[in-house]
Amino acid sequence: MSDHPEIDSLEGILRKLPVEDQAEAFRILYGNVPAPIELTEAAASLAEQHDFDVAAYAFACAPEQRRAPRRVRVGAIQTRIIEPTDAPIEAQYLAIRDRVATIIEAAAAMGTNVLCTQEAWTMPFAFCTREKQPWVEFAEPVDGPTTRFLAELARRHNMVILSSILERDERHGDTLHNTTVVIGNRGNIIGSHRKNHIPRVGDFNESTYYMEGNTGHPVFATEFGKIGINICYGRHHPLNWLMFGLNGAEIVFNPSATVGALSEPLWPIEARCAAIANSYFSVAINRVGTEHFPNAFTSGDGRAAHHDFGHFYGSSYVAAPDGSRTPGLSRTRDGLIVSEIDLNQCRQVRDSWGFQMTQRLSEYGELLSRAAAPDFEPQIIADPGVDISSGRGSALPSAGRALHHVSPRALGSAPTQQITYVGDEEGSRKE
Numbered sequence: 001m002s003d004h005p006e007i008d009s010l011e012g013i014l015r016k017l018p019v020e021d022q023a024e025a026f027r028i029l030y031g032n033v034p035a036p037i038e039l040t041e042a043a044a045s046l047a048e049q050h051d052f053d054v055a056a057y058a059f060a061c062a063p064e065q066r067r068a069p070r071r072v073r074v075g076a077i078q079t080r081i082i083e084p085t086d087a088p089i090e091a092q093y094l095a096i097r098d099r100v101a102t103i104i105e106a107a108a109a110m111g112t113n114v115l116c117t118q119e120a121w122t123m124p125f126a127f128c129t130r131e132k133q134p135w136v137e138f139a140e141p142v143d144g145p146t147t148r149f150l151a152e153l154a155r156r157h158n159m160v161i162l163s164s165i166l167e168r169d170e171r172h173g174d175t176l177h178n179t180t181v182v183i184g185n186r187g188n189i190i191g192s193h194r195k196n197h198i199p200r201v202g203d204f205n206e207s208t209y210y211m212e213g214n215t216g217h218p219v220f221a222t223e224f225g226k227i228g229i230n231i232c233y234g235r236h237h238p239l240n241w242l243m244f245g246l247n248g249a250e251i252v253f254n255p256s257a258t259v260g261a262l263s264e265p266l267w268p269i270e271a272r273c274a275a276i277a278n279s280y281f282s283v284a285i286n287r288v289g290t291e292h293f294p295n296a297f298t299s300g301d302g303r304a305a306h307h308d309f310g311h312f313y314g315s316s317y318v319a320a321p322d323g324s325r326t327p328g329l330s331r332t333r334d335g336l337i338v339s340e341i342d343l344n345q346c347r348q349v350r351d352s353w354g355f356q357m358t359q360r361l362s363e364y365g366e367l368l369s370r371a372a373a374p375d376f377e378p379q380i381i382a383d384p385g386v387d388i389s390s391g392r393g394s395a396l397p398s399a400g401r402a403l404h405h406v407s408p409r410a411l412g413s414a415p416t417q418q419i420t421y422v423g424d425e426e427g428s429r430k431e
């Protein structure tokens with residue numbers, strides 16, 4: 001763990017640049033930065049009274065002659081847990097629920113049409129512990145108490161709410177899933193989607209609790225746009241993002257729970273990259289705070305037993321199909337981010353960049369099917385002078401002290417570059 005106090009945000013650091021440099025720094029890093037929207041009095045007063053941040057932005061979009069704008073406001077909530085993890089489960093649950101309900105009021109006051117929670121928002125992210133009890137007591141069916149609670153708010157505020165919970169499927173042997181419930185703006189359950197990719201990295205020991213989801217890549221056609229949900233670790237899988245795009249998503253939400261030491265450099269890139277590659281909007285949401293668990297745990301990686309995951313760094317943001325993005329919410333504070341977007345931008349960017357027109361799905365589809373088959377042979381064209389018998393399927397030499405020089409000419413594209421691979425007992429490294 002770092003000895004440094006947690007910084008509030010990367011943007012806070014960038015704002016220390018001389019004013020004349022800031023605009024260029026933001027343009028290069030954030031694209032066509034959306035303009036801030038003024039907060040309503042009600043939202044600002046809730047935020048002040050209950051100590052959370054509200055940030056709101058409007059993405060620019062060109063008017064069209066034959067289509068009316070399709071402006072919607074999307075929102076995301078990031079929170080820390082309220083009660084300690086050894087408090088009674090019901091007390092922990094109700095405290096978080098009250099907090100989120102207050103932030104939902106602020107979202108409503110900002111005219112939010114579609115609102116998404118963070119992953120497993122009703123509970124501490126206890127999957128690091130590998131203990132079943134008491135954490136599985138947070139699980140509930142898709143139509144359970146949390147959905148019923150939010151359905152009332154969704155109806156009252158004419159808002160679609162995406163609620164990420166630990167699901168218990170009572171009809172299928174009480175099994176658990178990591179699920180987002182899609183609650184329509186009339187308080188109806190439109191459907192639900194289960195997390196497709198389950199992490200087995202660091203302290204994210206989620207495979208102890210649930211298997212990979214079985215709901216495919218559904219897109220939910222709501223009154224405020226076509227919505228997909230790529231739950232947390234799925235954001236590392238470009239094909240997962242692609243599938244929601246293929247099914248017609250205009251906005252893909254990424255409810256997450258992730259910590260600084262593991263993923264922070266990846267965070268600003270992945271959801272934004274998906275927005276660019278798939279010409280849709282993406283909304284990345286992460287919890288905040290450090291959650292301490294009563295019993296120390298290890299994850300078989302040589303680290304001493306510890307009681308927490310590390311710091312969940314928040315930094316929730318929205319990205320547009322043209323690659324522009326909002327600043328992130330705080331790394332340390334609860335918050336609500338609201339963005340006004342025009343869904344027409346998806347088609348405008350498709351027309352301009354042509355990524356869908358040029359994507360050559362059949363070419364990729366064919367290789368993907370072959371790669372998934374047990375008898376797959378990778379397409380490798382070997383330099384006849386190179387020994388690929390090490391089984392690594394590349395020009396790397398096998399373990400030992402062998403040196404192999406790849407001439408600049410053989411590399412073809414980098415005439416000034418010479419790469420040397422040095423092999424030893426531990427493998428090879430590039431010098």
Ligand SMILES: NC(=O)NCCC(=O)O
Nearest residue numbers: 199204232233257258263
């Ligand atoms: N919740 C979850 O899937 N976290 C995995 C870690 C990461 O993807 O950054």
